[in-house]
Amino acid sequence: MEDHGGEAGNPVRTRVAVFGAGSWGTAFAMVLADAGCDVTLWGRRPEVVDAINTTRVNPDYFPDFVLPDGITATTDARRAAAGAAFAVLAVPSQTLRANLGAWTSLLDRNTVLVSLMKGVELGTTLLMSEVIAEVTGAGPDRIAVVSGPNLAGELIHRQPAACVVACRDEAVARQLQAACHTAYYRPYTNVDVVGCEIGGAVKNVIGLAVGIADGLGLGDNTKASLITRGLAETARLGLAMGADPRTFAGLAGMGDLVATACSPLSRNTSFGASLGRGMTLAQTVATTHRTAEGVTSCRSVRDLARRHGVAMPVTEAVVDIVHGGKPPRLAVKELMARSAKPERV
C-alpha cells in the first residue's frame, strides 16, 4: 500500500468500525486505513458491500476511486463491531437513534463512539452526542465527534484538510487523533463537544441560506453577510448551550461554514440554490440523492434556539422558505427590514 503518512504513534493496527458506507463513511474509512487502522465498513446494501470487497470501489458514491487495502466491508453489524476501539457513526442524523438501538448490544463496553454526523434530532432537539449517550448509556469519555471543513468529495482525492476531534476526555481525543492522522488529514483535539456539534449542524442551515441567495442571483456581499451573521447565530446558540466561544472561530465553526457555503460540492448549499432558483421543496428532494442534513435540522436548530431563548433570524428565514413555502425574495426583504442593532449582542 502507498504510504499516506499514518502517525508513527499508531504502530499497533487499531480496529475501527465505520457504520455507514455513504460519502463520508467511505472517505473517512479511507483516511483511517491510510492512517494504519484495520477498518471494517458497515453498509446496509449487500451489493455495495460486495462491490467494495471485490473491486475496492464504492460504486454508488465514488465510482472512479479505488479504496485502499485495510478496509473490509460487511452488512453484518456484529462483525463490524467486534473488538473495535472506535465505532464511527456516519448515517443520516435522523436515523441514528433507530440504528444505534440495533447496534448498541453488539459494541464492547470500552468502544469509543465517534459521531461524524452534523445534525440535530427532530422532536427531541438532541445533539448526536446526546442521542448516543441516551441510547447507549455511554459516558462523555466514550463519546467523540469529528468535525470541520471536510467535504468527502475532496478528501477522497486525499486533498489536504484539517479537522477537529472532540471528546470531553482529552486523552481519548488524542487517541482518536492518532488513529486518523495522515499526511493529508490533520486532526486537532478539542474538549468542546457541544461547540463542535453546534458548529457542524448550524453551518448546514447557513449553507442552505447562502445557496438560496446564490440561486436568487445575489452576489458575494450578500453571501458574506449571511456567512458572518450566520456564524454570529451559531456562536450565540453555542454559548447558550455552554460551548467555548473559541470553537466558533476554529475549524468546526468558521472553517466548516466557509467550506460548505463556498463549495459546489456541498449538498446543503446546492439544495438551497435549487430553492433559490424557484424549485419547490418536493422537486428539490426528488433530484437530491445524498443527505442534506440542514433540510431537516433547520427545524430542530430553530426549536433548540427557541428553547434557549436565542435569536436566530437567518435560521428562522431558512425554515420559513424550506418548510413554510415563503418566497425567498420576501424572506430576504424581511431579514433586511429587521430593526437596526449593534453588531455584537
Ligand SMILES: NC(=O)C1=CN([C@@H]2O[C@H](COP(=O)(O)OP(=O)(O)OC[C@H]3O[C@@H](n4cnc5c(N)ncnc54)[C@H](OP(=O)(O)O)[C@@H]3O)[C@@H](O)[C@H]2O)C=CC1
Ligand atoms: N459528505 C460529506 O462531505 C460530509 C458529511 N458529513 C455528515 O456525515 C453524515 C452522513 O452523511 P453522508 O455520508 O455524506 O451521507 P450520504 O447520503 O452520502 O450517505 C448516507 C449513508 O447512510 C446510509 N443510510 C441512509 N439511510 C439510512 C438508514 N435509515 N439506516 C442506515 N443507513 C442509512 C446510506 O445508505 P444507502 O447508500 O444504502 O442509501 C449511506 O450509506 C451526515 O450527518 C453529514 O452531515 C460530515 C462531514 C462531511
Ligand SMILES: O=C(CO)COP(=O)(O)O
Ligand atoms: O459537512 C460537510 C463539509 O464539512 C459537507 O457538507 P454538505 O453536507 O453540505 O455536503
